[in-house]
Amino acid sequence: MVDEAGGIDNLVESETISGRIGKRRMAFLDFMLDLHAKGQLPMEGEGRITLAGQRFALMEEKCILALLMRNLKVKSKLRTDQMRVSAELVIRPLFGNNIRFEPR
Structure with a gap:
């Protein structure tokens, strides 16, 4: 996944090299990458x-x-x-x- 500024890829690469990336950060990045791929938030939900x-x-x-x-x-x-x-x-x-x- 490459965005225009390379921000997400650079962040993941720099933190992976230093070995301090956490599970919460990875879950958030996965969510953001999935959100970027879909292009919008779904209008589905309950409540x-x-x-x-x-x-x-x-x-x-x-x-x-x-x-x-x-x-x-x-x-x-x-x-x-x-x-x-x-x-x-x-x-x-x-x-x-x-x-x-x-x-x-």
């Missing part, structure tokens, strides 16, 4: 904080959708009999559905 964040995000999405539906008319370019649908877990159009928004 009240994660659940509150997910519920807040869902409520925010619902508010934006309600605002759009309240202020705009949604019209499909295809009639219902012209649409071809696939019946999976959710019924959805096979070839997509072009819609347009018109102000109310």
